[in-house]
Amino acid sequence: MIRQATEKDAEQIAPLIEQAIHEIAETLTGTQEKEMILERLAWFVTQTGNRLSHENILVKELDGRVVGIVITYAGFDAARLDEPIKRQLREWTGRDVQIDQETEGDVYYLDTLSVDAAYGGKGIGSELLQAAADEGERCGLRAFTLNADQTNAGAQRLYRRLGFVPVKTLAISGGQFDYMERPYST
Incomplete structure (x- = not known):
């Protein structure tokens, strides 16, 4: 069953986020300590109004267990959804942290896709x-978009096979990503 995530799913969702985004998880949590990364990711999932909130996550549940997640939101919401993360990072680390902008505009952005190995x-x-x-597509946006790590050949092949086309290159948390999009039929 695919369903909307809830706050109660946070402990199961956090490792799936970390598995998918690695260095970006370190940026979003302000730490490199794995246990602390998972704790802070789970905390963000329980909150509202941020990119990692349960509000933006669909989960695949099998036998009462979350085995996969997808985090999505509209591109024009990206900057607003990063503000609570920046504020919390300032509280946790005592410094302002830069979060690279991953998307913008009239698109539906796939932030994270992860499945338990x-x-x-x-x-x-x-x-x-x-x-x-x-x-x-139900939201009426012009395209479905995502960032694919340029070093992940398997993901690159998959997304191209699914109709995604690279439109620009972005640097995110020190890595190089192809920003890819697949237009919605209007």
């Missing part, structure tokens, strides 16, 4: 991706 190869990622794409 034990459930890989079962089509869960594709199912979550399609559920997210459908949601963006």
